[in-house]
Amino acid sequence: MFERVALIGIGLIGSSISHATRRKGLAKEIVGSARTKSTLDTALKLGLIGKGYASAAEAVQGADLVILSVPVGACGPLAAEIAPHLKAGAILTDVGSVKAAVVRDMAPHVPKGVHFVPGHPIAGTEQSGPEAGFAELFDGRWTILTPEPQTDAAAVEKLKDYWTALGSKVEIMSPQHHDMVLGITSHLPHLIAFNIVNTAEHLERVTDKEVIKFSAGGFRDFTRIAASDPTMWRDVFLNNKEAVMEMLRRFSDDLAELKRAIEADDGDTLFRRFADARAIRRGIIAAGQDTPAPDFGRAHGASPGPTDEESGKSK
Template sequence: MPDTKPMFERVALIGIGLIGSSLAHAIRRQGLAGEIVISTRSSETLKRAEELGLGDRFEPDPARAVEDADLVVLSIPVGACGAVAERIGPHLKTGAILTDAGSTKASVVRDVAPHVPEGVHFIPGHPIAGTEQSGPDAGFTSLFEGRWAILTPLPGTDPAALEKLTAFWTACGSKVDTMDPAHHDRVLAIVSHLPHIIAYNIVGTADDLETVSKSEVIKYSASGFRDFTRLAASDPTMWRDVCLANREAILEMLGRFSEDLAALQRSIRWGDGDALFDLFTRTRAIRRSIIEAGQEVDAPDFGRHPEIAKPGE
C-alpha cells in the first residue's frame, strides 16, 4: 500500500478457519491492513495458513499475536471465546478494537467482556455468511460480498470505534446492521439455528430407519432430502457450541416449530386438503422476497452446478 494508509496498521486474526481465512483474503485484496498476524490453536492449522500465505506473521501464542494490533478478530467456536479472551486480554493495546465472528452474541458478551481491559473497544459481531465447509482452505475473498454483518455494540461503545469497524465490514463487501445481542440471538435462532437443528434431525431420522435402506436414501436424495444434508454437514463443534450458547432462544423456536408441526400433522391425518393448500401457498411468498432481496437466485438447483466460488480466491 504505497499511496494510501491502510485502515489498520496491524490486524490480528485469532482462528483461521472458514471465516478467519476469508477475512484474510478480503483484508489482503482491499489493502485494509499494514500487517496481518495470524494465530490458531493447533500447529497444523497454523502451518497450513502459512503455506497458503494467508498472513504476514504466524504466531502460535495468541497473546503475542495481539500485541500492538489495532484490530483483533476472534473467528473461533463461541464456546472457546471466554478462554481465549482471558489469555489475550492483558496483551491488548489501548485503543484497539476487539471483535468476533461468533454465531451467538449474548454468550460471547458474557464470556469475553470480563476480560477486556479499560480502553479497548469490544464490539461483538457476526457475519451472516458461510458455507458448510471449514478450515483455512475453505475461505475465499467474496464470502462476505452482498451479505449482512451484524454488530451488537454494548452500552457506552465508542461511536468512532463502531464507525471504524462498520467501515471495515463494508470494505469486506458486507452491509452492516446493529442490534442488541439478545435480539440477534432470537433472530438467528429462527433463521439459522433452527434450520440447522432440523436438518441434523431429519438426516438422523433417515439414518435410523429400518424399512428404508441407507442406499435408497442416498440414491433418491435429489427429491428433497439432499437440500437438508448440506446444512447437516456443517461443523459439529461449531453447532454444539451454538446449541449450548443459545439454548433459551432455540428452545423457544423449537417449541413454536413443534406446535405448528402438530397442527400440520393433524391436517394430514384428517385429510384437510384446504388447510394444507393454504399453508403451502403462504410459504411461497417468502421465497420470492428472499430472491428480490438478493439473498438467493431464482435458478432451480439440481445439485449439479459447477464449482462457483473457488476457495482460496
C-alpha cells in the first residue's frame, strides 16, 4: 500500500501502527524517529522500524506516508522541522486527540503537493511507550479523519483504506466537530478521572492506603484512565480549551442538580437519572465498542496477593 512509512514518535500508538501495518503487509518499509534515543533503540530492537533516525527531518525523507504520533503540542514544531524534507505527493497525517489546534499549528507549514490529512484513532490503553503497542489495538474501533474540503480526495481515500486495513472503521468530520465530540467522550472523562484521584490523595480522614484497599467499590476504574500519559493529556487540555470548558460547565450544572436532589431527599429524581444512564451502556455494547462481559471481563480471584502489611491480618 505504501513504499515507505515514516513514524515520527513511537509510543503506544506509533508502535501499534507498526504492528498492525506489518500484520497486513501494508508497507514495504517502516522507518522512524523518536524524541529520545532510548525509545529509538527499543523500537529498533523490537523491529517496529527497519531504520531509525536521530531527527524527524531525516526520517521523513523519501516517505510516501508520514505519521506524527506525538503529544499535540509537539505537532506544530515538528511540522516546521520536517516540511522542507517531505516528498512531493506524500500523505502527512497525525494521531492527535485534538484536531482544530493541530490543523492551526501544522497546516501553515505543509508544502504544496503534500497531502495533509489529520487523523485520530479512538483507541488506546493506559500504557505508554514503544513496548505498549499491539496489532489489535485498532480492531473494531473508529478513526476520525478531518481533512479540509479542498484536500485531494484520492489521498483522503488512501488514508481511509489504510486505517481500515489497520482494523479500524473510519469517519470523516470537521476538526471543530471532532473536538466537541471528543470533549465529551474522552477529554472530560479524563479530566474527571484525574481530578477524583487527586481528591482521594489529599483527604485527611481517609488514608491513601484505605483508598487503595477499598478501591474495588468503583474508584479503581477511574485510576486506569488517570494513569494515562501526563504529557499527552496536558497538551490535550491546553489545545481543546473551549470544548472542554463547555462540557465541564454542563457537567457541573448537572452535578449541582444531583446534589440538590440528594439534599432534598428527592429519591425519584435520583432513581430516574440513574436508570437513564443504563441505556447508553447497552448502546455501547450493541455497537461493539465495549465488552458485554461483566466488570470488563476482569479476572476474578486471579490477581496477585497483597503484601502481608496490606492484608490487615493483624487486626
